[in-house]
Amino acid sequence: MLVPIEWLREYVKTDWSDEEIANTLTMSGTSVSNLITPALNGKILCALVKKVSIHPNSDKLHVCEVFDGSHTHTTVTSDMRVVEGSKVAIAFPGTTLANENIVEATSIKGVNSQVVMCSLEELGLETKSECVHQIDEDIPLGTDLIEFWKLNGKTLEIEITPNRPDCLGVIGVARELAALCRKPLEKPQISFKETDKAIADLVEISIDDVDGCPRYSAGFMESVQVKPSPIWMRRRLMNSGIRPINNIVDASNYVMLETGHPVHIFDYSKISDGHIIVRKALKDEQVLLLDEKTYSLKGIETLITDKTKILAVGGIMGAADSGVNDKTKDIVLEVAYFNPVRIRRSSKALNIKSDASYRFERGVDPNDAFFVLSRLVQIIQQLAGGIAAKGFADLYVKRIAPREVALRKSRLNLIMGTAVNDEKTEEILKSLEMESQKTSEGWKVIVPTFRPDISIEEDLIEEVGRIYGYEKISTQMPRIPAIGGGWSNLQTFRKKIREFLIASGLDETMNLSFTSSKLIEQLMKLNPVRLNNPLTEEMDCLRPSLVFGLMDSLAYNMRRQLKDVKFFEIAKVYYLENSTPTEREKIGIIMSGQLNEDDYTDQRSVSLLNLKGILDELSDHLSIKLEVEPTQIDWLVSGRSGKIILHDQPVGIIGMLSKIFNQMYDIKAEIYYMELDLEVIFKSYKTVRQLKAILNYPAVRRDISLLIPVGFSSKEIISFLNNSSEYIEKVGISDVYRGKDIPEDTISVTFYVIYRAIDRSLTDEEVNSIFENTVRQIETRFGVRRRFA
CATH class of the missing domain: 3.50.40.10 (Phenylalanyl-trna Synthetase, Chain B, domain 3)
Structure with a gap:
């Protein structure tokens, strides 16, 4: 808001300089961001046009002789409305006009123009002028018009906060100034017919x-x-x-x-x-x-x-x-x-x-x-x-009455950190046009309706404080007890996840919570949480998944030839549950490009197994069991997608993003994505890892290669092996092979089983008997057969 200081001084008669006014208002909370000085500067006098004649070399110009009370000057103008007897404002050479043009004596088509007859635009009194301003006031010739019309006055540029509508008028700012300089506010005296x-x-x-x-x-x-x-x-x-x-x-x-x-x-x-x-x-x-x-x-x-x-x-x-x-x-x-x-x-x-x-x-x-x-x-x-x-x-029709707010003296002194005497408090309240009545604890204050920002006791304390002057309050180091609450368990868990993912070679991103409803409908066919007043059409709803922000980050990098991307984000997603907006905190991971971009000997690209490896490492890190169950998910590639299960409860998804993502974001590479529910995992993870004693007796390992139909889940065989004997210590896959001597539509998978007893050494005969019996059961139960080298 712009406030001319000469207008302000009409209501508050203060001898403070313009700079003091600006500084004091700022210190009280009415922030003056700039003290504007007009460009107009120099010599502009009131003059009379004594003679007007046609320019000898142009019929579109007039030559005028103007008299300023002491001297006569020649000037050239294109304004045909200037006639003898007109009173005008003339600017002398060296004068800077309001439009920042500098007046110079010059020759116009052979006639010397010694001064310039000013328009209202050049005087800063109009945005655009077509003609010379002709003065109709009774002003003596030779009068300094810059001073007479107060054209050199400075203007305050004030930043008014939304809670102070009373300062959106000159009288409101004047009220603030009057309270600060302890002068009366002189409002206009009104009379009319x-x-x-x-x-x-x-x-x-x-x-x-x-x-x-x-x-x-x-x-x-x-x-x-x-x-x-x-x-x-x-x-x-x-x-x-x-x-x-x-x-x-x-x-x-x-x-x-x-x-x-x-x-x-x-x-x-x-x-x-x-x-x-x-x-x-x-x-x-x-x-x-x-x-x-x-x-x-x-x-x-x-x-x-x-x-x-x-x-x-x-x-x-x-x-x-x-x-x-x-x-x-x-x-x-x-x-x-x-x-x-x-x-x-x-x-x-x-x-x-x-x-x-x-x-x-x-x-x-x-x-x-x-x-x-x-x-x-x-x-x-x-x-x-x-x-x-x-x-x-x-x-x-609907009356709005002033508020009554109680102000306690004890509370005022406590919050202020100093004792303000009663007379001073009442003087400040009165200067702000607030009526106050003494009570046993302090005052009952009637807040005028032009101050909608004042509704509680602390608001009044702030008013007293800023007019009293915060600079008058002696500084004192705050006393803070050395008792820290520390991080909550959830914050510690979130930090643990973040540090693990960074250590796994992923970079963290932070994205906006907004996305496009069109994008969600095309990619996921979901009904999103829509915004009533979106920032843009592309941000008209809240994200139901972290994949949108992570895809934006991945696409941004790929457009700049950074094709090897491993990003993660821990943030909230939003969705409708029984028509009610709900939020959940999730972990999102996205990967594409080479697995080890800095190792020229490693030409492997990121695959679903790498993402699964991160999941397995995370499971081990948190001492929980996160398992993948193959499932068809609409926006993931069939056969390369699954649900992530914890205690028989879905906690996330994993897979390769479908081609529609590549088309929407103009990306040609394969993109793998995983999303986990951080809040559910937090409730299940163990802060202390369960330790096992190192056994004194040796382990025995056996391997078996099975010919398995393509599409068959090896998880079922691993689960069977784990429950096949009381001596089972560990089961896993050591090799996968397709090629020569392998029937079409089958794949050779080599499983390993480690046996160990806690009280004795197992013999080869004992292990072989258990293992061979287990293999026969697998062949019968799952319809697979052993592969012989």
């Missing part, structure tokens, strides 16, 4: 949408004259970042900037029977607004209408055919209070950001309507003449 016509005979108000507009107030003025605004008004608007339009519109903008409460002005002739109706919009209702765009309403907006048409979208923007124009004579003045939440939703839905909606959605004062209306009438009479009807129309 009224007719005997009663407002009730001219304007009628009906509120159908009470939730959207609890209060609507209106005034009436007749016989106004629409014309350009004077210099002082233009200066303040331009320095505040508002473009001057005409005196009526400028008055409404001026009062908004001054009070922080947006107002609106309607042409009375365009309101049917003077009856204003506040209602809720109908869905798909159409309206043409002042920005010359037609909007289709969503049905959540609050509308200002008459009996036949829409006059404005309340709190956001007026309709195109209800505003003030050059022919307007009678006007209706609007000051309303709109529901901040509704304004915010409507503004976002329509994609309209206006100065009015910016203030309304943060919350304006619902109880300053008469002050704002009175000030608006006063400014319009000053700029455009006219006369007001007697009184104001006001419909306040």
Whole structure:
């Protein structure tokens, strides 16, 4: 927000410098990000045009002789409206104009131009000018116009936080400054002329949408004259970042900037029977607004209408055919209070950001309507003449009363860390326009409605603290007991998993929780958790799996020729469970490319077995048993996918991503993916590994090669071997072979079995008997046969 300092000083008479004002406001929490100095600098005087003649070498230029009260100067202009007797502002060589052009004496087609006659744009009083500004004020010749019009005043650029809507007006900032410098806040003294016509005979108000507009107030003025605004008004608007339009519109903008409460002005002739109706919009209702765009309403907006048409979208923007124009004579003045939440939703839905909606959605004062209306009438009479009807129309359906908040002296001193005497506390509260009443414990404070941010005791303590001055509180090292809570068991477990995966050669990634619903529907055929207000179309829902973020990371690397990727992520996923959004923490691992990219002797590529190896190592690391059960999963390749089981409960999936992933992400390599439910595994893992004593008796190993049909699960044979004898210590696979002498559609798998007794040495005869009997049972039970070399 831009606040001209000369405007601020009108309400607070302080001898502080501009820099002191900026610094003190910042230290109190009203952050001044910049102190803007205007570019305009140099010598600009009021002068009279004494003579105008046609340029000897151009019929599109005039040569003028201008007199500044002491000297006559020659200048050349293309503005044919400048005539003898015109009073103008002339800039001398070396002057920097508002548009940052530097004036130089120059020859224009053979005629020396010694000075420049300034336009309002060059004076910083208009965004775009077509002609020289002709002064209509009674200003003596030779007057320094930069000083006279205060064109060199500095402006505060203030960062207003969303919880401080009271500082979105100059009076609000002035209130802060007055409290800080212990000066009275001198609000404008208001007086204006009224007719005997009663407002009730001219304007009628009906509120159908009470939730959207609890209060609507209106005034009436007749016989106004629409014309350009004077210099002082233009200066303040331009320095505040508002473009001057005409005196009526400028008055409404001026009062908004001054009070922080947006107002609106309607042409009375365009309101049917003077009856204003506040209602809720109908869905798909159409309206043409002042920005010359037609909007289709969503049905959540609050509308200002008459009996036949829409006059404005309340709190956001007026309709195109209800505003003030050059022919307007009678006007209706609007000051309303709109529901901040509704304004915010409507503004976002329509994609309209206006100065009015910016203030309304943060919350304006619902109880300053008469002050704002009175000030608006006063400014319009000053700029455009006219006369007001007697009184104001006001419909306040749902009253908003000031809050009462208790402030305890003991709590104030405890939080502040210092003792603030009672007189000082009461002085600070009074300077912020808060009434306080003494109680046995402290004060009962009446918080004005222009401070919606104050609702609890700590808010009041903050107000006292920042005005009192945090720098006055002596520093003290905090006393923190040397008792640390440490990491929770879940945090320790998560760290253990992360360290294991990093040690396994994987790199950790962190991705956004958002993804595309179209992507989910195409790849997984799931109904995702959708967002009401997504950042972009590609981020319109929450991820149901970590695969989307990991695929984004993998694709990003592959597009940059980094094809050997091993990533993991530990994060939450979101899905619908009985139509209720649910979140779970998962572990996601994705791999592609070469297995050992830095070893030129190892040409192996990542495979499903490598991913399975990580799973097995993780199982051993956590002292749990994670097993893979082959299962067809829609978005994984058939025959290369499975569920991960823990205690007969599914805890994840593993497999090769289907080709549709390659197509969607434009990747040609094979991609392997595994996802585990971290929360379920956490409940089952053992923090202390179970140890076994080293046995004194030797083990005996036996190997058997079996011809197994392709597609048969070796897991069944391993499970059978594990339960085949009380002496079994370990069972596994030592070799897999397909090729010469192996029948088609079969594969040779070599199993090993290790036998050991805990109390004696097993003999070869004993082991051979057990092993041969087991092999015969396997051949009979599973329909496989032994392979002989």
